Amino acid sequence: MRAVRYTPLYLALSTAFGPVSQSMADEEQTLTLSPVVVTATRQAQNSFDLPVAIDVVEQKNIKDGQLQMNLSESLIRVPGITAQSRTQQAQDPQISSRGFGSRSSFGVRGVRVYVDGIPLTMPDGQGQPGVVDLSSIKSIEVMRGPFSSLYGNSSGGVIQMFTQDAPATPTIGATTMFGSYDTKRNVLEAAGKSENVEYMLNVSNYETNGYRDNSSSDKKMGTAKFKINISDDTKLTTLVNWFEQDAQDPLGLPRVATANDPSAFSNPKAVPNSALRANTRVSRNHTQVGFNLEHAFNENNSISFVNYVGTRENLQYLSTNAASAAGRASKISREFWGTDLRWNNNGEVLGKKYNFHIGANYGKSSDDRLDINAVNGVINNVLNRNEENISTNYDRYMQGTLSATESVDIHAGLRRTKVNLKVKDNFTSVAGLGNNSGNVSYEKSNPVIGATWKITPAFNLYANYGRGFETPTFIEAAYNSVNSGATPNLNLKASKSENYEIGAKAFLNNDTLATITFFKIDTDDEIVLRETNTFNRSVYGNAKQTKRKGVELSLNSQFDNNISTYVSYSFLDAEFDSSYSYTPSSGNARTVESGNKIPGTYRNQAYGEVAWKYPPTGFFTAVEARYNSKIYVDDINSDNASSYTIFNLRAGLEQRLSNWSFKEYVRIENMFDREYIGSVRVNDANFRFFEPSAGRNYLVGLNAQYKF
Numbered sequence: 001m002r003a004v005r006y007t008p009l010y011l012a013l014s015t016a017f018g019p020v021s022q023s024m025a026d027e028e029q030t031l032t033l034s035p036v037v038v039t040a041t042r043q044a045q046n047s048f049d050l051p052v053a054i055d056v057v058e059q060k061n062i063k064d065g066q067l068q069m070n071l072s073e074s075l076i077r078v079p080g081i082t083a084q085s086r087t088q089q090a091q092d093p094q095i096s097s098r099g100f101g102s103r104s105s106f107g108v109r110g111v112r113v114y115v116d117g118i119p120l121t122m123p124d125g126q127g128q129p130g131v132v133d134l135s136s137i138k139s140i141e142v143m144r145g146p147f148s149s150l151y152g153n154s155s156g157g158v159i160q161m162f163t164q165d166a167p168a169t170p171t172i173g174a175t176t177m178f179g180s181y182d183t184k185r186n187v188l189e190a191a192g193k194s195e196n197v198e199y200m201l202n203v204s205n206y207e208t209n210g211y212r213d214n215s216s217s218d219k220k221m222g223t224a225k226f227k228i229n230i231s232d233d234t235k236l237t238t239l240v241n242w243f244e245q246d247a248q249d250p251l252g253l254p255r256v257a258t259a260n261d262p263s264a265f266s267n268p269k270a271v272p273n274s275a276l277r278a279n280t281r282v283s284r285n286h287t288q289v290g291f292n293l294e295h296a297f298n299e300n301n302s303i304s305f306v307n308y309v310g311t312r313e314n315l316q317y318l319s320t321n322a323a324s325a326a327g328r329a330s331k332i333s334r335e336f337w338g339t340d341l342r343w344n345n346n347g348e349v350l351g352k353k354y355n356f357h358i359g360a361n362y363g364k365s366s367d368d369r370l371d372i373n374a375v376n377g378v379i380n381n382v383l384n385r386n387e388e389n390i391s392t393n394y395d396r397y398m399q400g401t402l403s404a405t406e407s408v409d410i411h412a413g414l415r416r417t418k419v420n421l422k423v424k425d426n427f428t429s430v431a432g433l434g435n436n437s438g439n440v441s442y443e444k445s446n447p448v449i450g451a452t453w454k455i456t457p458a459f460n461l462y463a464n465y466g467r468g469f470e471t472p473t474f475i476e477a478a479y480n481s482v483n484s485g486a487t488p489n490l491n492l493k494a495s496k497s498e499n500y501e502i503g504a505k506a507f508l509n510n511d512t513l514a515t516i517t518f519f520k521i522d523t524d525d526e527i528v529l530r531e532t533n534t535f536n537r538s539v540y541g542n543a544k545q546t547k548r549k550g551v552e553l554s555l556n557s558q559f560d561n562n563i564s565t566y567v568s569y570s571f572l573d574a575e576f577d578s579s580y581s582y583t584p585s586s587g588n589a590r591t592v593e594s595g596n597k598i599p600g601t602y603r604n605q606a607y608g609e610v611a612w613k614y615p616p617t618g619f620f621t622a623v624e625a626r627y628n629s630k631i632y633v634d635d636i637n638s639d640n641a642s643s644y645t646i647f648n649l650r651a652g653l654e655q656r657l658s659n660w661s662f663k664e665y666v667r668i669e670n671m672f673d674r675e676y677i678g679s680v681r682v683n684d685a686n687f688r689f690f691e692p693s694a695g696r697n698y699l700v701g702l703n704a705q706y707k708f
Helices: 008-017 022-031 059-063 146-151 273-278
Strands: 053-058 081-084 094-097 112-115 137-144 157-163 171-179 183-194 197-208 217-229 234-248 281-296 301-319 326-349 352-375 378-403 408-425 438-456 459-470 495-509 512-524 527-532 538-542 545-558 563-576 580-582 590-592 604-614 619-628 644-657 660-669 677-680 690-692 697-707
Touching: 053 059, 053 512, 059 137, 094 157, 137 146, 146 157, 146 408, 146 438, 146 459, 146 495, 273 301, 273 326, 301 352, 326 378
Parallel strands: 112 157
Antiparallel strands: 053 137, 081 094, 137 157, 171 183, 171 697, 183 197, 197 217, 217 234, 234 281, 281 301, 301 326, 326 352, 352 378, 378 408, 408 438, 438 459, 459 495, 495 512, 512 545, 527 538, 545 563, 563 604, 580 590, 604 619, 619 644, 644 660, 660 697, 677 690
């Protein structure tokens, strides 16, 4: 007979109704495969009963055998998500959801990112997930599909991280890690409760020489969370995130074909000479404070009030000439803040259970932006650009669920979003240049509706439909030409999409949960890169139509003897659905043909793992496998990075001794030393598309915790 895990739900049932039968215990065991989520409906609800493609990455998958520096470490297991490490820290990982965000060269676009309900995505759609120290995170919810649009502009998907809660007993801990390429990371943490205050503190530092030349990095981070239980009905949570970083940028590699190997690279670890001459690199610091006030008026009504404010400094050195040390520095000083007020209501109407949420939010980001000449990686104070970029959003939204029958739940929502981009040009004193100030507004209402049909307690079908839109970011609206004297490109349109989705979720038995989702997305006015040059000026435009269709599936199993398996697979056919032509500044007409694949998207992705634990000794281990098909690097599909399959191994031991607990673990990445391209730089002007990933490498970690 299978051993029963006595979880809080099981104990609660036993306390209320007496001993619980083995069959009920087995049913409870299956619930651990279908976690509770809040991102989809803004309230805690079992993911199995939602008409949404949503997955949860648990803390063990974030921490066990992981460096905990990039979201790409954790998100590779989620179907429908592409999360590629660039093998360097100068840019955030390349993250996209069903192809949204695949064109991004800096930061994350097309996917909204949150931590504890506080946005890490600015009003124009730019996101910086590197703000959060993953060592402080307990879970990550990843939502794809139509209901993502209820989070506003640029929401092709939603990634929400949740920080750890304070334990009942005060705890302190320390972790040290070391690995290949002189990588070192140290983490100190403390958490606990003191009367009505719960606290969590986390600080860390990270250093590495990097796999490639000119890719060293160091980063210091701090996270503080305080939850004040003002009363039984009122709670105030304060979250502080801070980091400081210096990282070199090795740039991408061009293809260097040889007679024997037309797909060869001269040296995967190498960098272009221009990166060394210009000392391409970035320096950043970021501080953000967020507040979340929750108050329950009664069991049916509550409010949530979120407010956040922060600053960010970013100085990036770029190469502009492969044959010299000429370069440019882009300096951005950002101030941002925002607020969200939401009323939550639940109850019954005509005997049918419902919940309803209505709210409004406002966000503002102001960037002081300078473009300065640099030689040998040193600024020479020759200005090319001096302006202020201001983006704002004002949104109103509502969302609700109605249990129409015992077996059918209806979900619906509507969000009205207005985004404004404004440029204040401070560079008018230069001879021959006029005032390039201007502004543009985008406004859209996006409805979503879906339904879940509970055919049996172990089998649900669902379907939904929704609209979404994505405005240009300020990086995309920066230039209307690659030539000198270019003005902001405020004629760009926002892209609009229609999103269809059907799926099924089923417990095949008490040990296995299977999910499958089919989707189709039609987009008008997709924002695409039309031209770029060696001076790092990029001009964006609107394509006509694109389409995405695909399938996502997962199979999560837990067996006897502490063996578990997990498999996910994604198929994505993302392509331009109509031809379009344009003439860049060079004067040479260019045509993107209908049927060309959207660059930066993988047609096939798969992840699988087999894990085993042996509790008597505290031993745990897992073998991981990952497959990615080839990926195109530009809109005309002139070149691609080949498919690859890699295998990883993680293993560790846990011990408990009185108030102490210890953990030791090791990770071997790319066990068979496969050479492969881990990410690409889409439409790079210098044809430096390819970012090679590391060969076989290792990580060793040691953790100790003490409970008072």
